[in-house]
């Protein structure tokens with residue numbers, strides 16, 4: 426029998442998870458940006474801005490954005506590295522990547538784009554100065570394999586940035602639960618015509634490793650100097666690690 430994993434609160438065969446995740450993102454791609462602003466009250470822009478501005482990424486750097494979707498971080502990295510740098514927008518999902526690519530093109534930004542599975546990255550060893558993954562790791566079947574791949578493609582001294590939902594500060598959790606399990610699916614239905622995908626979002630957040638567990642996973646994948654910064658009471662955490 427196939428090994429089991431989680432798809433939200435459901436237990437599924439490992440071989441089924443990627444297809445189920447793909448269904449979610451094919452379904453929400455066109456409404457993804459508007460839903461992101463609506464659901465987070467615009468806060469996702471602050472979380473991403475913090476990631477970019479505290480990164481230390483400089484002009485001329487090579488940056489890989491994994492699970493980059495509609496391109497928020499890739500756009501930010503491209504502005505920081507300038508013309509002498511190189512930024513790749515990658516995602517496993519063609520619908521999300523198409524929206525991202527078109528959006529960047531509409532803004533006059535031509536970046537290399539690649540349909541890529543984080544668990545099998547099509548890039549050489551020791552190539553990038555920085556790798557980012559925002560709200561993507563949670564959806565991956567083999568997070569340990571993906572983190573190892575991220576480590577492999579980084580140059581020694583290169584940095585990984587994992588921006589992801591995390592374990593919320595306990596006093597906030599009743600409000601957060603109400604919002605996630607009652608309000609989000611309704612918003613998803615009204616705006617994106619899809620309650621189930623937003624129910625999955627809420628469930629997948631609860632199933633994702635907490636701050637300390639993810640830190641340990643990054644250490645196990647070969648990163649050093651791993652640390653994290655909580656934002657909005659732990660709704661989101663930014664983990665950083667360095668490849669030695």
Ligand SMILES: C[S@@+](CC[C@H](N)C(=O)[O-])C[C@H]1O[C@@H](n2cnc3c(N)ncnc32)[C@H](O)[C@@H]1O
Pocket residue numbers: 446450491492493494495496497515516517518521541542543544558559560561562564565566
């Ligand atoms: C919530 S979206 C995040 C998009 C973008 N990074 C952002 O912050 O707005 C999650 C993305 O992860 C992608 N994803 C899921 N599994 C993946 C995998 N194994 N490899 C690469 N991307 C993956 C999905 O296709 C989706 O576009």
